[in-house]
Amino acid sequence: MHRSDVMLTPYASAERIDTDALRAFVDRSYAEAGWRREDVDTGAVIATGEAARKENAAGIVALLGGEAGRFVCATAGHHLEALLAAHGSGAVTMSRDPSTPLVLNVDIGGGTTKYAVCRAGAVPETAAVDLGARVRGWTAEDMADRILAVAEGRPVEPALWLTEPLRAAGPFPVVVFSGGVGEHVNGREHRDFGDLGLRLGRAIAARARALTVAPPVEAIRATCIGAAQYAVQVSGDTLYLSDPVLLPLRDLEAVPLRPARADPAAIAEELIRGIARLDREDGRLAVAVRWAHGGAYAALRALAEGIARGTRAVAPGAPLVVVVDADVAGVLGQVLREELGVERPVLVIDQIALSDLDFVDVGAVLPEKQVVPVVVKSLVFAAR
Numbered sequence: 001m002h003r004s005d006v007m008l009t010p011y012a013s014a015e016r017i018d019t020d021a022l023r024a025f026v027d028r029s030y031a032e033a034g035w036r037r038e039d040v041d042t043g044a045v046i047a048t049g050e051a052a053r054k055e056n057a058a059g060i061v062a063l064l065g066g067e068a069g070r071f072v073c074a075t076a077g078h079h080l081e082a083l084l085a086a087h088g089s090g091a092v093t094m095s096r097d098p099s100t101p102l103v104l105n106v107d108i109g110g111g112t113t114k115y116a117v118c119r120a121g122a123v124p125e126t127a128a129v130d131l132g133a134r135v136r137g138w139t140a141e142d143m144a145d146r147i148l149a150v151a152e153g154r155p156v157e158p159a160l161w162l163t164e165p166l167r168a169a170g171p172f173p174v175v176v177f178s179g180g181v182g183e184h185v186n187g188r189e190h191r192d193f194g195d196l197g198l199r200l201g202r203a204i205a206a207r208a209r210a211l212t213v214a215p216p217v218e219a220i221r222a223t224c225i226g227a228a229q230y231a232v233q234v235s236g237d238t239l240y241l242s243d244p245v246l247l248p249l250r251d252l253e254a255v256p257l258r259p260a261r262a263d264p265a266a267i268a269e270e271l272i273r274g275i276a277r278l279d280r281e282d283g284r285l286a287v288a289v290r291w292a293h294g295g296a297y298a299a300l301r302a303l304a305e306g307i308a309r310g311t312r313a314v315a316p317g318a319p320l321v322v323v324v325d326a327d328v329a330g331v332l333g334q335v336l337r338e339e340l341g342v343e344r345p346v347l348v349i350d351q352i353a354l355s356d357l358d359f360v361d362v363g364a365v366l367p368e369k370q371v372v373p374v375v376v377k378s379l380v381f382a383a384r
Helices: 019-033 057-068 078-089 091-095 138-153 180-185 197-212 264-277 297-310 329-339
Strands: 043-048 071-076 102-108 114-120 122-129 174-178 228-234 239-241 249-257 285-289 322-323 346-350 358-362 371-380
Touching: 019 057, 043 057, 078 102, 078 114, 078 122, 078 174, 078 264, 091 102, 091 114, 091 122, 091 174, 102 138, 102 180, 102 197, 138 197, 138 297, 174 180, 174 197, 180 197, 197 346, 239 329, 249 264, 249 322, 264 297, 285 297, 297 329, 322 329, 322 358, 329 346
Parallel strands: 043 071, 102 174, 249 285, 285 322, 322 346
Antiparallel strands: 102 114, 114 122, 228 371, 239 346, 249 358, 358 371
8 A cells, every 4th residue: 555665774873763763754654655643553663683782772662563553563683583584575485385495585784684594484494694784894795705605505704693503504595685785686776875785785696696596575675564463262261371360461472383293302492492583582472382293191291391391491480371273272281380380370372373473462361251362463574
């Protein structure tokens, strides 16, 4: 219906975003779209990259989200930003095609470059390096060489990694470039914005000719374009709740858990990686389980043990919220709480299938109906 223009993030100082300039941009964008703020029911406010590092970033995210309704609001770390970019660029969808089952998305911004390994419609691994259009001390050619090293399967200096290095080794059969610099790489933007972006993009394009480069659906807009929301009500028969005082809970990010087998160690390892990838050690998460191993006690005990181990490093006192697609909430909750002695509050909801980029709100128990309202907010991306 409407697309605003793109504005470089305004800064009041090296440490703070210019809130007045940002508010004016948002107000102008609403006016150009012909909308009032109350016309918007849902959306997303995501602070990423260099903006996410500023000291007032979190407050701005909450302010903008709160003004416009029930928005998904997040300050994205490196892993979440890489994941968002891979979905928005179309790389994840591309990897669902049997002819291109492995795709590397390379999202190059002002302060960082994010990598996302897309395999058969999932993103099993993400990482980031300290390279971007506004990083000083590099020539465009040297920076391009190091950014492409990951795609080509060459080593990168350990000091450049902002996360753990990618475990998946290149060269990758298909590469997608997104982000602001991605616009230059793909030949969609030819203006110079006073940084290394234009030169870096051209250097990457020239050096990437040996790679199979696929065009993105979105580049600078890849990180997040919108949000969708759908609501369901869950009856008391399909959940385990250790303490009703725990509710309501808001903006819990789904951490996908898709166990290949009922093995506690493997489940714990997968969950630990997922929590780290989404930077959710603060506990504002919901373990989103796709369970294909039945309702036998031994299998559910293994799942519970894996979840208990995998969430030990989460902030003390944070509730343990599990959303599982199978009809096992009661047993799973009892095993976690009563057999394994999980001390933190426990909420298990079943028969809901969550996906990457979902956020969950869980309302208080409605006594007259004995139901719990659950709102699942999914980040969605526009296609051309």
